[in-house]
Amino acid sequence: MDLLALADFNLVARHGGFGRAARETGRPKATLSRRVAELEADLGLRLFERGARLLKLTQEGRALYERTGALLAEIDETAAALASGGDRPRGRLRISAPLLFSQTAMGTLAAGFARAYPDVRLEVTTEDRPVDMVEEGYDLVIRVNPDPDENLVGRIFLRDRLVVVAAPHLARPADGAPVPAIVRPVGDQATWQVAGAPDIAIDPILRLSSLVMVRDAVRAGVGAGCLPASVVSHDLAAGRLVRWGDVAGPEIALWALYPSRRLLSARVSAFLEYLKAAFPKGTPDELAAYLAP
Structure with a gap:
């Protein structure tokens, strides 16, 4: 399999179209189209459904994107780290966090993390709904009492009641x-x-x-x-x-989750350690400290 064609396929899948991928990356649209067509021919699979105005991943295309997108990102990150002479966290870090935690603590946490890791571009969105980390491009999600998911691993960093x-x-x-x-x-x-x-x-x-x-x-x-x-x-x-x-019943547990198949990037590891340092005991009083009296 041609890794360059695979990388171009991931660009198109991530941006949702040949034209958008070309504009965002500066790559010629014709080159992207040709590379994806060559990959489809090599695999003997159709990866995109092509309409007049719509480009949509086929089932096989989605499976290929989900299994290779994170790996290619890790290869890029490793190359960038080696080129810079170390593994200092850098690049974009996308996090989804629940509304209440975002309103109470996330702004302060994000500011402190930005000061500690100036080469990381942190992006936080507020979502109480379950998100598809691969499909929506998140590196880490914070969730309250999440349902078990064999595709995700993580840790509890805060407990409340x-x-x-x-x-x-x-x-x-x-x-x-x-x-x-x-x-x-x-x-x-x-x-x-x-x-x-x-x-x-x-x-x-x-x-x-x-x-x-x-x-x-x-x-x-x-x-x-x-x-x-x-x-x-x-x-x-x-x-x-x-x-x-x-209230009787289970406690409130806040989890930081990431895909189980993905090796932890330096920036995700850094944010997990930052959460651990911010909430060393993981108690409600530690979260309350972020709220103005």
């Missing part, structure tokens, strides 16, 4: 009556299960998609809320909120 909180003037009903509650618009929850105490019946009066919005509404005193301990740590310490109990 859910607590039920309310403004001091809002009394917890002693007779089991529903309490006005601010919840997220997910599911149809009727109670909060509190460890070592009776369940709390709730009457959702507000449904807010962001946990930061939920916290602010709970602060305003219109209802109770179920929130990560890190988000309300300062409010509890200052007496702006009171704690009704810890």
